[in-house]
Amino acid sequence: MTHNSSPLAIAVFLLFVAVTLGITFYLGKKARSSAGYFVAHGQIPWFVNGVAFAGDYLSAASFLGICGMIAFYGYDGFLYSIGYLAGWVVALFVVAEPMKRLGKFTFADALNARFQSPGIKRAAGLSTLVVSLFYLIPQMVGAGVLVQPLLGLPHWVGVVIVGAVVITIVVTAGMVSTTWVQFIKGALLVLFSAILTVMILARGFEASPNIPPPQTVVKTAEGNILINGLPKGVGNGQGQIQPVGTISKLPSGIERTGPLGPLEFFSTLQQSEIVLWKKKEIKSADGSTTTVYTPAPTPGSQILQPGASPTFAGIRSEKLFDKLNFLSLMLALFCGTASLPHILIRYYTVKDQAAARKSTIVGIGSIGFFYVLTLYMGLGAMTSGAMDVTNSNMAAPLLARSFNQWLFAIISAIAFTTVLGTVSGLIIAASGAVVHDLMTSFLKFEMSDHGEVRAARIASVVVGAVAVMLGIVFETMNVNYLVGWAFSIAASANLPALVMLLFWPRTTKQGITAAILVGMFSSLAWILLSADTFKDVYGLPADSALVPFSQPGIVTIPLGFATVIVVSLLTRRAGQANA
């Protein structure tokens, strides 16, 4: 889709970035020591930390990915909302307080509290790094996606801008300013999503019986792009993909509904007919690829139930493996949240266990409220003529544009700070793991406090640069789908070790180290050998994949638990001798 930039949007956007950076530099002066850099001295008030949880967690995947998926396929995107929120129950009831009690700076500290084993530090540090990188890819992709319609710049420029801004934030100020950026972003995101939802309800639905014509995108062998037969562009004689999204029939044939109540919204949609867009790709012998987007009128009742999207089509399939794929993803989402390094480190920024608990409850409240709104925003985008059939990640900002330019500018700027907030949290988690866990255990010397902060800054720049490159490579994938991978790896590598350490007294250090490594490598290998990766990343036929379904969780999470138990039992005697 081609986009014109508007001066207003750019002004609002620049204002947001300037304010964010201003806060960063102001607060950055306070973060000289390593305790200040990594965990903000443990002095963040619990309420602020709770909203910052929302800022940290509601990443580009939630805002752009889920809304986009709902706009394209209906209810299925909301399954992610449900799974992401459910994960917080595990975080609060099982992990929050012990994490705070046992650790100081990183997830590895908590795992290692009883053993002082360099093996655990290395394994946990490595898994933190891998999970953070996997989680960074979709954030970076999201950044590029946002900058396109807003500033009219190419995808890669957006990725580089985010990379540069985030590295600046992290390097100058560490966790103190990261927390405040996340607090502001979390609060604004929830507030403006609520405003957007109210506007959707106030506008109601409108039927347009004329079904728009199919759209085609041809990519020639030389790499030129033709839209509906014309070269891509906004000028005379040039073509661009039109935004779409219409209701073809409303209940009892009315033309418009007027304002709707929050439940009426669903009951009306349930009885309407909505035009969705089917995508078909044809590769020709001359090397060109034609993608045809055809309108497909679909009953609303079908859109409001699970199983309409390719990701979750397995629900309606008769094959057991397809159903397992769905169960596997829902399990990974449930177990993943409590294993994400950038969420876990937020337990060290508050002063005690009670504050850790309270901030998690505030987090659940704000995050849950936001996820309820995703269903309204997604369906609103689907029906308001704002969809871009070529990129599902743009639904939320384009929905805002269907109201007015101001809202578009603000929502885009918030979405951009969304990316900033999450990416800075991830980079801090990753650089903390590099410096605290990997460097100290491999190099075997204690760095000075000052040296640690300097090393962490260098690590942040490197991690940020790698993330920028990956963000450019993975441009076209739905950001939410990529986050699903990060959850699977985190849940498989970290959760079994953490839970067994807390609840099974016979766990040994070898058991923990082995479980992290086995969980991480098995889930990573499963993903790389899966049908989805074959199709979307390597461009190979999906049938040639080597594993029976794409989501690893249902196999690799139990495998992690089994590893802790077996290895702990085998190494039990050695462990006792040390104790």
Add this chain to the structure above:
Amino acid sequence: MKKIGSNVRLGLALFAIYLLLYGSFVLLAAFAPKLMEKTPLAGVNLAVWYGFGLIVAALVLALVYGWICRTNAPHEEGGHASAGEPK
């Protein structure tokens, strides 16, 4: 670690309740999709009701946990936490 505190036991009990709710939802979606299409109330289908219900349930259980833990707090966290707590 040695003795399981009442906070931990409460946490696990609430966790079990939620696991049951979430597990039923996922299994229902996978094995009884027809049931999800039913519209039990206000013309809104079960999939939407149950989904919203799970989000609300998470918050309600979290508030219950926070409330009970606070009433327990004086006995529970006496040891180390009091050092950091000014009040």
